Amino acid sequence: MRSSSPEQSRRKRVADAKTAILQAATRLFAERGYDITTTRMIAREAGVAEGTIYLYFPSKRHILLSLIRQASVPVVTSQLADTEGQSDESVLRVLFTERIRFGREYAPLLKTLLSEAMHDADLAQQLLQEVIQPLSALVKEYIEKRIEEGVFREAPADIAARVLVGMFWFTIVYDHLLACDPAAKAEVLGSYTPEEYAQWFANLVLGGIAR
Amino acid sequence: MRSSSPEQSRRKRVADAKTAILQAATRLFAERGYDITTTRMIAREAGVAEGTIYLYFPSKRHILLSLIRQASVPVVTSQLADTEGQSDESVLRVLFTERIRFGREYAPLLKTLLSEAMHDADLAQQLLQEVIQPLSALVKEYIEKRIEEGVFREAPADIAARVLVGMFWFTIVYDHLLACDPAAKAEVLGSYTPEEYAQWFANLVLGGIAR
Amino acid sequence: MRSSSPEQSRRKRVADAKTAILQAATRLFAERGYDITTTRMIAREAGVAEGTIYLYFPSKRHILLSLIRQASVPVVTSQLADTEGQSDESVLRVLFTERIRFGREYAPLLKTLLSEAMHDADLAQQLLQEVIQPLSALVKEYIEKRIEEGVFREAPADIAARVLVGMFWFTIVYDHLLACDPAAKAEVLGSYTPEEYAQWFANLVLGGIAR
Amino acid sequence: MRSSSPEQSRRKRVADAKTAILQAATRLFAERGYDITTTRMIAREAGVAEGTIYLYFPSKRHILLSLIRQASVPVVTSQLADTEGQSDESVLRVLFTERIRFGREYAPLLKTLLSEAMHDADLAQQLLQEVIQPLSALVKEYIEKRIEEGVFREAPADIAARVLVGMFWFTIVYDHLLACDPAAKAEVLGSYTPEEYAQWFANLVLGGIAR
DNA sequence: AATGAATGAGGTTTCATTCAT
DNA sequence: GATGAATGAAACCTCATTCAT
Numbered sequence: 001m002r003s004s005s006p007e008q009s010r011r012k013r014v015a016d017a018k019t020a021i022l023q024a025a026t027r028l029f030a031e032r033g034y035d036i037t038t039t040r041m042i043a044r045e046a047g048v049a050e051g052t053i054y055l056y057f058p059s060k061r062h063i064l065l066s067l068i069r070q071a072s073v074p075v076v077t078s079q080l081a082d083t084e085g086q087s088d089e090s091v092l093r094v095l096f097t098e099r100i101r102f103g104r105e106y107a108p109l110l111k112t113l114l115s116e117a118m119h120d121a122d123l124a125q126q127l128l129q130e131v132i133q134p135l136s137a138l139v140k141e142y143i144e145k146r147i148e149e150g151v152f153r154e155a156p157a158d159i160a161a162r163v164l165v166g167m168f169w170f171t172i173v174y175d176h177l178l179a180c181d182p183a184a185k186a187e188v189l190g191s192y193t194p195e196e197y198a199q200w201f202a203n204l205v206l207g208g209i210a211r
Numbered sequence: 212m213r214s215s216s217p218e219q220s221r222r223k224r225v226a227d228a229k230t231a232i233l234q235a236a237t238r239l240f241a242e243r244g245y246d247i248t249t250t251r252m253i254a255r256e257a258g259v260a261e262g263t264i265y266l267y268f269p270s271k272r273h274i275l276l277s278l279i280r281q282a283s284v285p286v287v288t289s290q291l292a293d294t295e296g297q298s299d300e301s302v303l304r305v306l307f308t309e310r311i312r313f314g315r316e317y318a319p320l321l322k323t324l325l326s327e328a329m330h331d332a333d334l335a336q337q338l339l340q341e342v343i344q345p346l347s348a349l350v351k352e353y354i355e356k357r358i359e360e361g362v363f364r365e366a367p368a369d370i371a372a373r374v375l376v377g378m379f380w381f382t383i384v385y386d387h388l389l390a391c392d393p394a395a396k397a398e399v400l401g402s403y404t405p406e407e408y409a410q411w412f413a414n415l416v417l418g419g420i421a422r
Numbered sequence: 423m424r425s426s427s428p429e430q431s432r433r434k435r436v437a438d439a440k441t442a443i444l445q446a447a448t449r450l451f452a453e454r455g456y457d458i459t460t461t462r463m464i465a466r467e468a469g470v471a472e473g474t475i476y477l478y479f480p481s482k483r484h485i486l487l488s489l490i491r492q493a494s495v496p497v498v499t500s501q502l503a504d505t506e507g508q509s510d511e512s513v514l515r516v517l518f519t520e521r522i523r524f525g526r527e528y529a530p531l532l533k534t535l536l537s538e539a540m541h542d543a544d545l546a547q548q549l550l551q552e553v554i555q556p557l558s559a560l561v562k563e564y565i566e567k568r569i570e571e572g573v574f575r576e577a578p579a580d581i582a583a584r585v586l587v588g589m590f591w592f593t594i595v596y597d598h599l600l601a602c603d604p605a606a607k608a609e610v611l612g613s614y615t616p617e618e619y620a621q622w623f624a625n626l627v628l629g630g631i632a633r
Numbered sequence: 634m635r636s637s638s639p640e641q642s643r644r645k646r647v648a649d650a651k652t653a654i655l656q657a658a659t660r661l662f663a664e665r666g667y668d669i670t671t672t673r674m675i676a677r678e679a680g681v682a683e684g685t686i687y688l689y690f691p692s693k694r695h696i697l698l699s700l701i702r703q704a705s706v707p708v709v710t711s712q713l714a715d716t717e718g719q720s721d722e723s724v725l726r727v728l729f730t731e732r733i734r735f736g737r738e739y740a741p742l743l744k745t746l747l748s749e750a751m752h753d754a755d756l757a758q759q760l761l762q763e764v765i766q767p768l769s770a771l772v773k774e775y776i777e778k779r780i781e782e783g784v785f786r787e788a789p790a791d792i793a794a795r796v797l798v799g800m801f802w803f804t805i806v807y808d809h810l811l812a813c814d815p816a817a818k819a820e821v822l823g824s825y826t827p828e829e830y831a832q833w834f835a836n837l838v839l840g841g842i843a844r
Numbered sequence: 845a846a847t848g849a850a851t852g853a854g855g856t857t858t859c860a861t862t863c864a865t
Numbered sequence: 866g867a868t869g870a871a872t873g874a875a876a877c878c879t880c881a882t883t884c885a886t
Binding site: 051 | 848849850851852853
């Protein structure tokens, strides 16, 4: 036990530095964007020297790519994982309330990745494969199960999944935009609590807009 | 007549240069992103000297801000303007087929603006005020009218509008991501024509997902 | 005439900046070596901004490659060009005295190129093709002519040329080394004037070392 | 015996590490040049940690300086040491064939030292004093002896030595350059075997170029 | 003695912007 | 008005060297 201690402490320090860099990068990329964020800023924010970054990542861009893996895990093990016994309305409400473990924590990361993927084909491909499609697949399975159970009506599960996932993503983006314009935020969200919002979302998705 | 000709030609030339710069910027920002695009690239693409850009725009960033006005006009005069006599399904189908005057032409521009707005508060605010909210307002009006007419059920029109607009935007973003990954594109879109897709979208939005 | 003036002055300024950069680079590369010399040093020495270098050369390495062309011209149009009527001894003496138009001016450049070519295959190839081989060819021609005239004995002209050219280059290198060690310089060159040196060189090459 | 064993093994290990570093440095400096070679590369090649280098050498530059001593020994104990009874032609032929213990093994090292000495006064001085001058002295002694014996004609032995040593060095440099350009190599060396080459060199040096 | 993670100064290169022509 | 050469700040990245383990 004592013999493994130095090795453990090294590994701990290593993990610390790498984690600090990733956290700093996530924060800065989200706030200011990938291109504007400099390696110097990341280093300062992470509390390490600039050169240290390059012990753990071969280039600035590899930090960005690493963030995808950070996002893919929580997305895939999302709250859709075990919904046994919950009502659909409750499941959807939770998905859009996006407060539990997800929104607050991962929205900045997802926002960054989505934004950068707009002009980086590699990133787009990875984001699609490792984050968006796994989530779509989960949603699709959920819908298929419900169709089989006769609760949802016969419609293409993949298209329905796309509708839902689309709304989920847009919620992240739209919330961000609103955060930049307090007046608009008040006007748009003013009269509803987030829970009411989520409730209506779920209601509309389930029941449709038409009478 | 002759006397006005030099003045006209001057104005024409001025308009030409400014327009050329804006078009070049739109194209390049959309393809490669704002940060990666250099003023030199814009100048070359526009067929003017680098210095000429600064006769029309105080800085590179002002070119980007100018693009918003380019986007706001067509958005506001969108296909929702006169839908008198069309069925809801047809209206929505058209909105998502996004073929008429809109998708092909403005998607790259909107994509760029959306992406940059993720880390530029000013831009976010303007995009919200001049592009997104006007569109939301139009959709909301449409929904309110339908509710009054008893065709849509009693639900908050603003939230419903947000659902629709969200799906609209996500379509642009998702299509872009898919364009970067041919395999995924085939898998996701493979079995449906764009029209079928739009049809199902409209159907789900109107009728809801639940039986 | 007046109309061409601005264009001329531009071209003049352009030529000035490029020439200044090349001269500064030659000086600094020779004194401190290619790797140690920084673009900042070159810019300061040339009296231009660091960025200006990149208007004329795509990279620092291209400055070095450009120097080869600077060297190839004077080498090829060297003093071997017209030796009609001079005695062989006189021709060789002049070659090794290397004072006329050559040594002082081009030795630092050749020294730099030779040194860098030791670990840069591209440079080595170009140096060989554009500087060393042309000079060898000239010397070889000269020797062949002399053999035909019955003045030189029947020996492979190419090997003889290599002997001569080798001694020529080594003179440059050895002189540089001696310049770094005043004591050695005194010991080696002490008792001979440069002219006597050159005289004996010529004599030994022509007559051989053996009795 | 047993008591001296740990001390021996320590010395052995020390020698091992130091030797490994020097060998690695020699190899890398020769292949890629001093500036391009990093301490990390040396450490990896030598099979030690980067920090270990600094237990044996105060700085990277001191490794280079140490290499001179590696070169000086074999140079001074070169094949000129005992030539009793051999013909001059044979001695010279051997010197230029540079096959015996010399060329293959030390050419890369000498090449590197020569190249770096072009812009490092300290190194130049040491190279001169410890490698070049000892060799020159040996050659000079040899020539003086021959002059005394009446075999060589009355000429300044030091200048003649310089001619010979110059050709020797240039052979190393020129061979390196040719190795970078296969086409040129074929053209230059094509029709002669190395032995023929060496034979003619010796012949020309002894007999002179003139009839 | 040996390690290798950490450092941070400094290198090359880019690019928005200015200004003399 | 139009040009494009010139600028220089600042970006990303490297690497000789140090030092806690």
